[in-house]
Amino acid sequence: MAISGKRERRSMWFASVPMGLLALSCIYPLYFALNNALKDNRGYILDRFGMVTDPSFENFVTAWSRARFSEYFLNSVITTGGAVATLLLVSSMAGFALAVLRFPFRRTVFVLILASLMIPVQVILVPFYQTIIATGLLNTRIGLIISYTAFFLPFSIYLMTAFYAGIPRDLTEAARIDGARFLQVWWYVMLPMGKPALLTLGILNTLYCWNDVLISLLVLQNERTLMVGITALRGEYTTNVPLLAAGIVLAAAPIVVIYLVFQRRIVAGIAAGAVKG
């Protein structure tokens, strides 16, 4: 690129126009939500797209306290945190078992797990819901944690297996000679070595769980998670858009923070998932 001529450089500028528009289309909804969250309902009706003139945090306060967002927020934190912790624990152990241990029917188990990756959530909603009722997990946070774990586990196991398969066998064998039992091999060697993959998985699964509406809507019907809470802010005939926007900002804030902190990792992680295996 360094030796490209003037014409080439000019055409690069042309490429930046659609790319800029794309970036704008991603940023704009965030701007729209934040901008309108700071207006009151009247201000919004009078001018939907203009910049806020008289910003007020009234909507955030209302959403947090009166619209029970504090409660929803806690639900989201508990279910996401619980599910991600379980996912990391189980996928790291399963990945270790599938990649390193030579147990009977290892390949069959792996293929079955991979096959479950192909089944979309929507297809099994009815049996899933019936199972949740039958097991008495309806309207419990633990039920939602288990559900998230179940739905996101195949991908997590797949990623961890692929990652651990790339770790030289000599390392686990050296640990066995050093006196480590299987669980110790996992704890002292595989778990710390899996850190990069686990971090990526942690971030991705946090995004999935936090942003989920469908599973949460089915399992937690009395209490709600944030994303379900937001959809409930929409009335049948009228919607208080500034209040809704404030809810969206509150719900998106942790995700945006996570994204800003870990953005390199997220990109690397998605690429790893795409290429490995």
Next chain:
Amino acid sequence: MSNLALENVHKSFGSVDVIKGVDLEISPGEFVVFVGPSGCGKSTLLRMIAGLEDVSSGTISIADKDVTSLEPYDRGIAMVFQSYALYPHMTVAENMGFALRLAGKSKAEWRLIVEDAAKILQIDALLDRKPAELSGGQRQRVAIGRAIVRKPEVFLFDEPLSNLDAELRVQTRIEIARLHQTLDTTMIYVTHDQTEAMTLADRIVVLRGGKIEQVGKPTDLYDDPDNAFVAGFIGSPAMNFLACEAVNANTVRVEGLEVKLPSLKIALNLGQKLRLGIRPEHLNGTKGPSLKIKMDVVEQLGATAFVHGKMESGTPILVEARASRPKAGELIDVPFAPEYIYLFDGDGQRIR
């Protein structure tokens, strides 16, 4: 008393037999080298001793205890891997002390033992570094250190020098020899490099196709090989083999030349097809029967030269020329002493 004993050890992967009945006794403090071409089963045999591979049949005993079905950590062995296999997330000290930590030693205790071992290996300045910050040679020392701190009955080395460059390899080889003298522990060492085998071993075990071809002191294998395989494998450059035919009880004809073999104990049958082996370094005598060789390529090494030539029949032959500085294309006579000739029958077994 033996420190390690293998009795009729077999190993198969599915229907493929990899180790086909190995019997071996190793005395305490002995340095034994398993050597053979790739695929001969030497690494598999070592891994079976380590407990990393199951034994299909037969028994393995270490210090007179049957360990055949014991886990690696209960066998009293320590192993140095070709890839070093250091834990990348631990410091050098933690790597070396890992086994002691698992055995329940306190940090102060294991740190002390690790520091002692590090001093022997001259890596005491590196204890707080991570493996990624070390050179290949240093990593190899850490791997050896990790084995030392466990004070095992038997040390196992799986091609430990293969990943080092030529100079470091020689240096580390000497260090391993020195270490063996200091520790006086049984060591089993796997390599495909016969120079390593010759220089390190008290006894060499030559393996081929999952079977032991010959066991013996390095010089015994060199001077008195049991078969053509061992004769060809031990010694560098490798022995020349020429087709020959018996013309009477103790004389063979090779390339039209009749050679009398006075030391032969068995009478040969007239017309028997045989193979004659002679090492390149023995093809530079001054008298005796001599072969005519047309020189092809000459590799000058300074002190000596390797001459790749052809016999009249077209059979290639390698000659080590010490005194002369031959040039390619010349026709030369290479005399040799008949006592350096080895005879092998059609199956490659030695005829003495």
